[in-house]
Structure formats: C-alpha cells, structure tokens
Amino acid sequence: MADLETPEKLTVDLLAEIAGVSDLASLEAVRIRALGQNGVVTRLMKGLAALPPEERKAQGQANNAVKRAVSQAIETRKGALDAAALEARLAEERIDVTLPVRPEATGFIHPISQTMDELMAIFGEMGFTVAEGPDVEDDFHNFTALNIPEDHPARQMHDTFYLPSDGAGTAKLLRTHTSPVQIRTMMSTPPPYRIIAPGRTYRCDSDITHTPMFHQIEGLVIDKATHMGHLKGCLEDFCRAYFEVDDLPLRFRPSYFPFTEPSCEVDIGCARAGGELRIGAGDDWLEILGAGMVHPNVLVNCGLDPGVWQGFAFGLGIERVAMLKYGIPDLRTFFESDIRWLSHYGFAALDQPSLVGGLAR
Numbered sequence: 541m542a543d544l545e546t547p548e549k550l551t552v553d554l555l556a557e558i559a560g561v562s563d564l565a566s567l568e569a570v571r572i573r574a575l576g577q578n579g580v581v582t583r584l585m586k587g588l589a590a591l592p593p594e595e596r597k598a599q600g601q602a603n604n605a606v607k608r609a610v611s612q613a614i615e616t617r618k619g620a621l622d623a624a625a626l627e628a629r630l631a632e633e634r635i636d637v638t639l640p641v642r643p644e645a646t647g648f649i650h651p652i653s654q655t656m657d658e659l660m661a662i663f664g665e666m667g668f669t670v671a672e673g674p675d676v677e678d679d680f681h682n683f684t685a686l687n688i689p690e691d692h693p694a695r696q697m698h699d700t701f702y703l704p705s706d707g708a709g710t711a712k713l714l715r716t717h718t719s720p721v722q723i724r725t726m727m728s729t730p731p732p733y734r735i736i737a738p739g740r741t742y743r744c745d746s747d748i749t750h751t752p753m754f755h756q757i758e759g760l761v762i763d764k765a766t767h768m769g770h771l772k773g774c775l776e777d778f779c780r781a782y783f784e785v786d787d788l789p790l791r792f793r794p795s796y797f798p799f800t801e802p803s804c805e806v807d808i809g810c811a812r813a814g815g816e817l818r819i820g821a822g823d824d825w826l827e828i829l830g831a832g833m834v835h836p837n838v839l840v841n842c843g844l845d846p847g848v849w850q851g852f853a854f855g856l857g858i859e860r861v862a863m864l865k866y867g868i869p870d871l872r873t874f875f876e877s878d879i880r881w882l883s884h885y886g887f888a889a890l891d892q893p894s895l896v897g898g899l900a901r
C-alpha cells in the first residue's frame with residue numbers, strides 16, 4: 541500500500557515506474573496516479589494535517605522532496621519521449637524529392653487575345669494609343685457620322701443587329717464595325733490623334749467564313765500634314781512586323797468606303813501551292829485590310845475643319861489575320877470553346893507577347 545510507504549521508498553518506486561514507461565499515454569497515467577487529485581503524492585501531502593505539529597516540518601520537507609523529484613522525472617521523461625516520437629515521424633515520413641511532379645492543368649491564351657496583344661504591341665511601338673467604344677451603338681456613330689446616311693446603299697453591306705426600339709423611335713444596334721470609335725474619339729478630344737481600337741463587332745451572318753460576332757481593329761491618324769504616304773508607310777511597317785516577313789510585298793488596290801476618300805484595300809503577297817498558303821512568297825495576293833484618307837464629311841461631322849486637319853484610317857479583321865499567321869483553317873472554331881482546340885492553337889499564359897510574332901511554346 542502506497543500509504544504505508546516511506547517517502548524515500550515511494551520516490552524510488554515512482555522513479556522506477558517513470559523510467560519504465562515507453563509512451564506518452566503511460567507516462568500520463570503514472571502522473572495522474574502520483575500527482576493527480578487523488579494521487580499518492582497528493583494524499584501524502586494531505587496527510588500532513590493529521591500529524592502532531594512537531595513532526596510536520598520534517599515530514600513536510602520530505603514530502604516536498606518526493607513531489608519535486610517525481611515532477612522533475614516526469615518532465616524529463618516526457619522530453620525524451622517527445623523527441624523519440626519526432627524522430628520516429630521523421631524517419632517514417634521521408635519525402636522522395638526525386639519523384640516527378642504530377643502535370644498541372646494550365647490555361648492558354650486564346651489566339652484572339654494573343655493576336656490583339658501583338659497588334660497593340662506593334663502599333664504601340666509606332667506611338668498609337670488604345671481607344672475604346674461601346675458594343676451597343678447608335679445609328680449616328682455607327683453610320684450617319686461615318687458618311688453613311690439613312691438611304692445610303694452602303695448600309696445594306698452591313699447586316700445589322702438592331703435592339704428593340706426604346707419608344708422614341710431610335711433603336712440601338714450592335715456595332716457592325718469598330719469605325720464608330722473614330723467618331724467617338726474625334727468628338728470627345730481635340731486632335732491630333734493616333735489611336736487604334738480593337739474590339740468586338742457584330743453582323744447577322746453565319747457560314748464557314750462568317751460568325752455573328754467577330755473582332756476588328758480600327759486605326760485613326762489625324763494631324764495637320766498627314767497624307768497618303770504616311771498611310772502606306774504605316775501599313776507597310778505594320779504588315780511586315782505582324783507577319784514577320786521583312787520584304788513582304790504589299791499592294792494598295794483602289795476601293796470604296798463611304799468614310800474614306802480615296803479608299804483602298806491592302807493585299808499582301810503570297811503563294812498558294814498544293815493547298816498550302818505561304819505569306820511573303822510567290823506571285824499571288826491576299827486581301828488583308830481596308831483603309832483610306834478620312835473623308836472630309838466625316839471630319840466636318842465631328843466638328844473638325846478639313847482645311848486644317850487630315851488623316852487616314854484603317855480597319856482589319858482580327859480573326860482573319862490570326863488564321864493566316866497561325867494556320868487556323870476554320871473561323872467558327874474560334875468560338876466553340878473546345879479545350880482541345882485551345883490547347884492546340886492557344887498560347888502559353890505566363891510569357892509576355894513579343895513585339896512581333898507569336899510566343900514560343
């Protein structure tokens with residue numbers, strides 16, 4: 541019986557027990573049995589009260605010595621068991637850093653975004669800034685101010701999506717081209733301008749070469765002495781940078797747009813052999829963009845004096861130049877959200893677009 545043991549004997553017994561435990565749970569059990577509320581050491585302390593006063597001091601000191609020795613032994617043993625447990629875990633949980641990592645699903649930059657980035661980088665180098673306009677336009681900005689009045693046959697060239705009328709008889713529409721950004725720019729800020737405006741455009745048209753929504757980039761340069769030579773030089777530099785062909789042949793073919801006079805279409809030299817298209821080689825031509833000197837009526841509509849300010853504008857289809865540069869055969873696939881298509885034609889997400897040309901994969 542513990543109660544009958546001398547403090548010395550009790551100490552020896554408990555220390556032996558503590559030294560003998562091999563895990564933290566057993567150690568805790570010993571602690572409770574010794575120092576807990578009803579533990580043998582605790583009871584020994586409580587027994588002091590029953591002793592005659594002259595014995596209390598000596599017995600008290602002896603009891604304290606037991607308590608101290610036992611507490612200290614438990615602490616020491618606990619430290620040793622903790623360290624051993626950690627060692628065991630470290631040995632067990634070794635990580636093999638030579639194992640190959642699991643492949644992570646990465647996203648890709650859509651060819652439209654990539655192409656827009658490239659276009660902005662090239663024109664940015666030439667001093668152009670980016671302007672924006674709304675997708676939902678009105679008749680004035682999309683047509684009238686661009687010298688396409690109500691009964692103008694050029695309106696039939698655009699298969700316009702009209703929104704429900706607002707009751708006042710002025711139906712809004714989805715812009716059929718990015719040209720209204722020219723008007724918004726000229727009406728909101730004073731010249732000179734050197735802007736590009738990439739964005740979505742809409743036409744009610746759907747077949748292998750048309751989707752109801754597509755993208756264009758518009759360009760506008762207005763200054764006091766801008767002439768057709770600037771237009772040619774600018775578009776030549778642009779086409780050569782974008783297609784990465786230094787001596788790319790260009791052809792400026794007369795054309796008609798209501799908002800430019802004179803107007804032209806720009807073709808680039810190519811070869812078509814055996815179903816393969818090679819840009820910059822051969823003696824064939826490929827139409828790439830529309831351009832011209834901004835029509836005086838357009839300048840007047842925007843409050844600019846055509847006797848002082850002149851300039852040029854251009855517009856091109858982003859899908860079209862993306863398809864040509866990256867060999868994407870079908871326009872409709874751009875908007876089908878097929879992940880396999882994107883992982884084939886998309887671009888790595890983390891690299892910066894280079895000034896000219898695509899990203900190295």
Ligand code: DAH
Pocket residue numbers: 716717718719758759797799800830831832852853854855856
């Ligand atoms: N807006 C024309 C279209 O969608 C493209 C265009 C042609 C824009 C000539 C221009 C331009 O700025 O000068 O077909």
